[in-house]
Amino acid sequence: MSATPAIRLQDVTLSLDGRTVLDHLHLEIASGSVTAVIGPNGAGKSVTLRVIDGLLQPDGGTVQVGPHRRAFVFQRPALIRATAAANIALALGGLPRPARAARVEEALARVRLSERGRDAATRFSGGEQQRLALARAWAVGPDLLLLDEPTANLDPASTEIVEGLVSAMARAGTTVVLVSHNLGQVARLADTVIVLASGRAVEHGPARQILFSPRTSESRAYLAGELPWTPFVAAS
Amino acid sequence: MMQTLQEILSRLFSLDRDVLAIAWLSLRVSLTAVGIGLVLGIPLGAFLAVARFPGRGAAVGLLNAFMGLPPVLVGLVLYLVLSRSGPLGPLGLLFTPGAMIAAQATLATPLVAALTQQVVADARVHLGEQLRSLGLSAPRQAGAMIYDVRFSLVTAALAAFGRAISEIGAVLVVGGNIDGYTRTMTTAISLETQKGDLSLALALGLVLIGLVLVVNVAVAVLRRHAARVYG
Numbered sequence: 001m002s003a004t005p006a007i008r009l010q011d012v013t014l015s016l017d018g019r020t021v022l023d024h025l026h027l028e029i030a031s032g033s034v035t036a037v038i039g040p041n042g043a044g045k046s047v048t049l050r051v052i053d054g055l056l057q058p059d060g061g062t063v064q065v066g067p068h069r070r071a072f073v074f075q076r077p078a079l080i081r082a083t084a085a086a087n088i089a090l091a092l093g094g095l096p097r098p099a100r101a102a103r104v105e106e107a108l109a110r111v112r113l114s115e116r117g118r119d120a121a122t123r124f125s126g127g128e129q130q131r132l133a134l135a136r137a138w139a140v141g142p143d144l145l146l147l148d149e150p151t152a153n154l155d156p157a158s159t160e161i162v163e164g165l166v167s168a169m170a171r172a173g174t175t176v177v178l179v180s181h182n183l184g185q186v187a188r189l190a191d192t193v194i195v196l197a198s199g200r201a202v203e204h205g206p207a208r209q210i211l212f213s214p215r216t217s218e219s220r221a222y223l224a225g226e227l228p229w230t231p232f233v234a235a236s
Numbered sequence: 237m238m239q240t241l242q243e244i245l246s247r248l249f250s251l252d253r254d255v256l257a258i259a260w261l262s263l264r265v266s267l268t269a270v271g272i273g274l275v276l277g278i279p280l281g282a283f284l285a286v287a288r289f290p291g292r293g294a295a296v297g298l299l300n301a302f303m304g305l306p307p308v309l310v311g312l313v314l315y316l317v318l319s320r321s322g323p324l325g326p327l328g329l330l331f332t333p334g335a336m337i338a339a340q341a342t343l344a345t346p347l348v349a350a351l352t353q354q355v356v357a358d359a360r361v362h363l364g365e366q367l368r369s370l371g372l373s374a375p376r377q378a379g380a381m382i383y384d385v386r387f388s389l390v391t392a393a394l395a396a397f398g399r400a401i402s403e404i405g406a407v408l409v410v411g412g413n414i415d416g417y418t419r420t421m422t423t424a425i426s427l428e429t430q431k432g433d434l435s436l437a438l439a440l441g442l443v444l445i446g447l448v449l450v451v452n453v454a455v456a457v458l459r460r461h462a463a464r465v466y467g
């Protein structure tokens with residue numbers, strides 16, 4: 001892990017539809033690290049990834065993101081009605097045609113979908129779609145990879161394929177930010193963990209420490225599988 | 237009743253080359269108008285679905301209203317524009333098939349644009365962020381979304397074709413129903429009705445419905461084939 005932060009959010013606030021979604025969020029993600037963002041449903045994890053990718057502009061605070069070449073695998077894979085190969089090629093507009101075809105082939109092979117390149121992507125199973133979305137992200141050759149629950153629909157074998165590819169990309173120097181509710185996966189992949197609750201980073205540290213000895217009540221509640229407790233919920 | 241039906245059928249089978257020529261002209265004019273409507277309407281609709289600017293909502297509302305433009309009014313306005321003293325008078329288009337194409341294209345374009353706007357806006361909900369995240373330029377984002385909804389756009393094209401080939405007001409006003417030159421199926425049906433030759437009018441009506449059916453079936457077959465291959 002190098003010392004230069006790849007991502008720095010300072011005092012970021014964001015409201016959507018009049019509700020505070022990010023609440024003075026601070027976080028720093030080291031270049032070359034694999035950082036897992038965990039926390040209960042609605043904590044703001046997906047929104048945080050969208051802010052990092054520049055898809056959402058915060059109402060306040062500063063967002064600094066170093067890497068320019070970014071790839072985002074969304075919680076719900078967004079594929080166009082076209083072949084699997086065409087969906088990957090979509091991300092490779094800058095490449096000359098033969099290089100693009102080779103890159104598409106290789107990307108499909110990385111997620112074991114080589115035989116499926118000419119099939120309609122929108123008719124893939126949920127798990128196949130997620131692997132395809134990851135293949136597209138790999139094809140971009142990103143410096144920063146944003147993954148929003150990339151194995152939520154996957155069987156164990158597919159999960160292994162995905163985790164293998166993510167690890168390989170991390171070893172090659174890609175900074176990875178991973179949102180996952182799969183704590184085993186977090187333990188396998190991440191070196192750093194950030195716990196989000198109600199739009200704030202309540203804990204941030206080495207994966208091992210947070211997973212095994214969380215310091216805040218929010219982290220402990222989430223890790224113990226308890227329902228998230230907020231004053232709002234308690235009051236209603 | 238049986239007798240009239242028989243008469244209509246006998247008129248149908250004795251329809252001569254003039255009728256074929258009229259049917260061909262109708263088809264040519266309406267298909268060309270739809271082609272123009274697609275070329276203009278798809279980019280316009282996609283732009284309104286993707287771009288964000290003040291007045292966009294009003295523009296979309298106006299476009300939706302324009303789907304219901306009265307053909308005869310379009311014909312009248314175009315008549316004024318194309319008439320000898322009008323701004324485009326020097327083109328000499330009035331009372332030519334070209335004028336009829338222009339009139340029907342004016343009816344087809346807002347229909348295609350409004351339906352494109354709707355389906356691209358829907359596609360944008362699940363694709364918009366992904367395409368932006370991939371770093372595609374705005375035109376390429378729009379292109380990918382248009383590609384995504386292409387099967388729905390086929391339906392828009394068919395709706396535009398149905399509107400074009402079945403309208404009479406616009407072609408009558410700017411075409412003039414000139415025998416052998418600008419007479420279309422609808423203007424011929426109207427004329428025969430006025431002359432009292434109802435069985436010929438009905439026979440022509442059957443031909444018109446046949447044309448619409450043939451075009452729709454041909455497109456449906458192509459579409460089903462394409463959907464099977466590309467999802």
Ligand SMILES: Nc1ncnc2c1ncn2[C@@H]1O[C@H](COP(=O)(O)OP(=O)(O)OP(=O)(O)O)[C@@H](O)[C@H]1O
Nearest residue numbers: 016017021039040041042043044045046047048075
């Ligand atoms: N486009 C939007 N418009 C309005 N509210 C939104 C929008 N996107 C997210 N939100 C709200 O922001 C909050 C955080 O959402 P987010 O998707 O970041 O949660 P999450 O931590 O990813 O949860 P999950 O684990 O369920 O995926 C939620 O309350 C959600 O309703």
Ligand SMILES: [Mg+2]
Nearest residue numbers: 045046075148
């Ligand atoms: Mg989420």
